[in-house]
Amino acid sequence: xxxxxxxxxxxxxxxxxxxxxxxxxxxxxxxxxxxxxxxxxxxxxxxxxxxxxxxxxxxx
Amino acid sequence: xxxxxxxxxxxxxxxxxxxxxxxxxxxxxxxxxxxxxxxxxxxxxxxxxxxxxxxxxxxxxxxxxxxxxxxxxxxxxxxxxxxxxxxxxxxxxxxxxxxxxxxxxxxxxxxxxxxxxxxxxxxxxxxxxxxxxxxxxxxxxxxxxxxxxxxxxxxxxxxxxxxxxxxxxxxxxxxxxxxxxxxxxxxxxxxxxxxxxxxxxxxxxxxxxxxxxxxxxxxxxxxxxxxxxxxxxxxxxxxxxxxxxxxxxxxxxxxxxxxxxxxxxxxxxxxxxxxxxxxxxxxxxxxxxxxxxxxxxxxxxxxxxxxxxxxxxxxxxxxxxxxxxxxxxxxxxxxxxxxxxxxxxxxxxxxxxxxxxxxxxxxxxxxxxxxxxxxxxxxxxxxxxxxxxxxxxxxxxxxxxxxxxxxxxxxxxxxxxxxxxxxxxxxxxxxxxxxxxxxxxxxxxxxxxxxxxxxxxxxxxxxxxxxxxxxxxxxxxxxxxxxxxxxxxxxxxxxxxxxxxxxxxxxxxxxxxxxxxxxxxxxxxxxxxxxxxxxxxxx
Ligand SMILES: Cc1cc2nc3c(=O)[nH]c(=O)nc-3n(C[C@H](O)[C@H](O)[C@H](O)COP(=O)(O)OP(=O)(O)OC[C@H]3O[C@@H](n4cnc5c(N)ncnc54)[C@H](O)[C@@H]3O)c2cc1C
Numbered sequence: 372x373x374x375x376x377x378x379x380x381x382x383x384x385x386x387x388x389x390x391x392x393x394x395x396x397x398x399x400x401x402x403x404x405x406x407x408x409x410x411x412x413x414x415x416x417x418x419x420x421x422x423x424x425x426x427x428x429x430x431x
Numbered sequence: 432x433x434x435x436x437x438x439x440x441x442x443x444x445x446x447x448x449x450x451x452x453x454x455x456x457x458x459x460x461x462x463x464x465x466x467x468x469x470x471x472x473x474x475x476x477x478x479x480x481x482x483x484x485x486x487x488x489x490x491x492x493x494x495x496x497x498x499x500x501x502x503x504x505x506x507x508x509x510x511x512x513x514x515x516x517x518x519x520x521x522x523x524x525x526x527x528x529x530x531x532x533x534x535x536x537x538x539x540x541x542x543x544x545x546x547x548x549x550x551x552x553x554x555x556x557x558x559x560x561x562x563x564x565x566x567x568x569x570x571x572x573x574x575x576x577x578x579x580x581x582x583x584x585x586x587x588x589x590x591x592x593x594x595x596x597x598x599x600x601x602x603x604x605x606x607x608x609x610x611x612x613x614x615x616x617x618x619x620x621x622x623x624x625x626x627x628x629x630x631x632x633x634x635x636x637x638x639x640x641x642x643x644x645x646x647x648x649x650x651x652x653x654x655x656x657x658x659x660x661x662x663x664x665x666x667x668x669x670x671x672x673x674x675x676x677x678x679x680x681x682x683x684x685x686x687x688x689x690x691x692x693x694x695x696x697x698x699x700x701x702x703x704x705x706x707x708x709x710x711x712x713x714x715x716x717x718x719x720x721x722x723x724x725x726x727x728x729x730x731x732x733x734x735x736x737x738x739x740x741x742x743x744x745x746x747x748x749x750x751x752x753x754x755x756x757x758x759x760x761x762x763x764x765x766x767x768x769x770x771x772x773x774x775x776x777x778x779x780x781x782x783x784x785x786x787x788x789x790x791x792x793x794x795x796x797x798x799x800x801x802x803x804x805x806x807x808x809x810x811x812x813x814x815x816x817x818x819x820x821x822x823x824x825x826x827x828x829x830x831x832x833x834x835x836x837x838x839x840x841x842x843x844x845x846x847x848x849x850x851x852x853x854x855x856x857x858x859x860x861x862x863x864x865x866x867x868x869x870x871x872x873x874x875x876x877x878x879x880x881x882x883x884x885x886x887x888x889x890x891x892x893x894x895x896x897x898x899x900x901x902x903x904x905x906x907x908x909x910x911x912x913x914x915x916x917x918x919x920x921x922x923x924x925x926x927x928x929x930x931x932x933x934x935x936x937x938x939x940x941x942x943x944x945x946x947x948x949x950x951x952x953x954x955x956x957x958x959x960x961x962x963x964x965x966x967x968x969x970x
Contacts, residue, residue: 403821407828415838 374425433489433585433603440560443492443567444584452609459485460781462600462613464588464626466490468499468559469749469766470619471566475513476774478580479573482781485611486580487602489587493560497645497726500556500678501760503849505876506767507551508888508945515569516551519562523555524677529658531833531843535665538834538843548925549879550886554848556678559763591616591629593743615777615790617746619770624751630742636735636805639756639812640691644670646704646727648683650712652720660845662815662830666710668703672815672845673711682725685711688815695729732756732812734805740794746773753801758811758846761804768851769797775943784911785967792859792968800852807847814844851876854946861940861949861962868932877945880926882919887926890917891945894966896959899926900936904954907940909963914940942966 380386393409394402414423444466451457461477463470466488477484502519510516530540545552570580589608590601598616602609618626627634656677664673664687674686687707689698697703704727713719736753740746749766773793779785817823832839854860854874863872870878880887891897894914898904903918919926931937940948940962949962964970 403824404828404831407821407824408832411825411828411832411839411842412836 374422374429376429433587433605435490437490438495439490439492440495440558441492441564443564444486444488444582445491446585446605447583448604448606449583451611452604452606456599456610456612458597458612458614459483460614461485461617461777462487462598462611462615463617463619464488464600465619465621465749465751466563466567466582466584467494467619467621467749467766468562468566468763469770470617471563471570472509472513472767473617473619473748473770473774474580474582475515475566475570475573475578476771477778478570478578479513480774480778481579482778483579484581485613486582487586487588487600488582488584491584493563495560495726497647497684497728498559499562499757499760499763500558500676500684501554501764501848502557502562503554503760503764504549504551505849505851506764507555508876508879509767509771510566510569511550512888512892512945513566513569514572515565518565518568519557520551520555522561522565522679523557524656524679525552525555526656526658526677528655529660531845532659532661532664533830533834534661534663536834538662538830539840541840548881548923548929550888551879554760556676556684558678558680558682561679562763588620588626591626591745593630593745596744598744613744614781615744615746617748617773618751619749619766620751622750622754624747626745627737627747627751630745632737632742634735634737634754636733636754637809638731638733639816641731641812641816642689642691642693642695642698643730643732644687644689644698644704644707644727645730646685646687646708647678647725648685648708648722649681649725650683650720650722651681652722654683654712654720661711664711666707666714669707669710674845675711683722689729693729699727699729701727734809734812736798736801736805740769740797740801741790746790746793748773748797752797753805755804755808756812757808758815759804759808759849760846761808761849764849765800765804768800771944772797778943779912779967786969789968792857796854796857799854799857803852804849811844811846814842859942859948859966859968860946861965863950865934865937865950865952866932867934867937867950868929871930871939871947871950873947873949875947877939877941877947878929880929881923882926888945890915891941893943894963895939895941896954897930897939897941898936898954899930899939901938901953904938904959905956907956907959907963909960910967910969912963912967914959914963940966 461484463486531538587603592599659675661673670689672688676684740752748769817826829842860873898918938954939950948966
């Protein structure tokens with residue numbers, strides 16, 4: 372399995388906004404903590420080690 | 432003179448003067464230096480096979496103090512094969528319930544339901560001196576039955592010289608020095624191995640910048656038999672993590688992770704220790720139970736190993752060869768696996784059955800095992816002591832999530848329990864022609880399973896052909912080795928699940944350390960014979 376690098380989120384502007392909103396009231400440190408929790412939650416949902424590895428590579 | 436470097440918990444092999452101390456050096460097939468868990472297990476294994484072995488230890492028994500307490504199933508399986516397992520399991524504490532706390536609150540609890548169909552539990556808690564004592568008891572029983580094992584207490588090796596095919600050893604005793612010779616010498620002399628230094632060999636790796644205060648306390652109070660682990664413990668001065676664990680004899684092991692910059696003398700002050708222990712023991716109930724401090728010490732830990740575990744006629748096994756942080760209890764457990772790997776190889780070579788090439792396979796197999804253990808224990812250490820801002824952010828994210836969501840709990844790492852390595856793709860093993868379950872693939876240690884009259888592992892001694900279902904095979908003979916044949920025509924459900932998977936029948940060749948050499952759908956004498964030849968490094 373490879374990671375999907377084509378557009379895949381309906382309403383990208385809406386999602387982007389939601390993501391920033393979640394950080395709106397956070398300090399830098401709280402934002403780092405939030406990002407870490409979010410990454411772990413998403414990674415668990417994906418589950419597939421091949422996809423996760425490809426995503427880590429793609430994000431470098 | 433042999434000055435004592437530490438106190439002993441039990442006197443197990445008092446010094447006795449032997450004739451060999453005067454006169455010309457006597458040659459021994461195998462000399463083991465060090466009577467810790469690893470040296471003793473190796474001596475017992477070799478002696479029970481009939482190969483003469485001499486153990487030299489510079490004390491007269493098991494060292495006192497806080498060392499290993501957690502012994503894993505594979506170790507107990509090995510000890511059982513050697514006749515030392517039953518008293519360990521009888522005395523050992525078995526626990527299933529654990530709790531993980533962070534600060535004041537509990538993040539989650541877990542219950543490790545024991546898996547059915549194994550003689551031994553996944554692990555027991557037992558003090559290391561008792562583990563060593565039970566090995567010595569088994570050695571005494573084996574000696575009575577004729578096993579050629581000798582232990583010389585207060586015999587310290589002070590120098591050695593290696594020659595092409597033997598070693599000369601200088602030994603000091605209370606009656607002065609003497610010399611002896613060995614065809615093979617096994618250095619089981621612990622993490623500070625003097626033999627390693629005498630041979631000018633290095634021991635490289637990572638030192639973790641952390642100090643652990645270990646307190647063993649005796650407490651008669653009713654306290655649950657559970658493992659409690661704290662991240663960011665709320666008790667004053669308790670450090671970054673803390674662990675509470677039960678041992679036999681009403682003793683509890685308490686660890687405090689104190690960090691790097693500490694004042695050792697101050698931390699070891701009894702009042703300071705008691706203040707922390709009081710806070711921990713009362714944290715769940717509000718009252719401090721009565722207890723007594725039995726032993727306290729401060730440790731730093733490292734993960735390192737020798738580049739090669741063999742140098743000519745000298746082998747290194749246990750802590751002398753590799754050292755890990757204690758999270759996951761991999762020190763003694765993996766050392767006992769070194770011993771069992773080396774025992775049958777030395778035995779076959781000394782009996783002239785296998786060629787010396789077989790001994791070349793010890794180091795790569797066990798170096799691979801050591802790397803796996805170092806990897807696991809480094810990962811646990813990195814989780815417990817995050818080294819950077821971002822690793823701390825992820826670690827804390829895991830802890831934040833673990834309190835709320837089950838998915839994050841497997842990330843919580845305060846040490847993964849020691850499991851033996853699988854020798855995947857090593858040259859002594861054959862390809863998997865059965866295509867059975869992964870857990871019993873070639874290279875893997877056999878897992879236990881119920882059979883009619885008890886447990887499978889009891890039947891696997893020496894080289895064994897194990898046939899499950901199908902017809903009873905003929906014994907296979909090669910190079911003077913005759914295999915045992917174990918035929919189980921109607922396997923239990925668990926045996927079938929662990930050894931057949933979806934297949935109707937299977938044939939396994941298993942070597943003396945109970946690792947699977949090869950497996951097939953049906954018996955073919957030539958195929959099994961070839962696999963046997965390969966497994967002892969003959970061409
Ligand atoms: C706090 C702590 C907790 C631990 N917890 C665990 C755990 O839960 N599970 C686990 O598996 N491991 C654990 N370990 C690791 C475990 O204690 C070691 O891995 C184990 O003792 C190694 O055994 P060994 O036989 O290789 O060496 P050692 O036990 O060190 O024995 C070496 C022996 O050699 C003798 N010797 C040394 N030099 C000479 C010489 N020149 N001549 C003659 N004799 C000599 C010594 O006196 C000693 O008897 C823990 C360690 C510590 C410190």
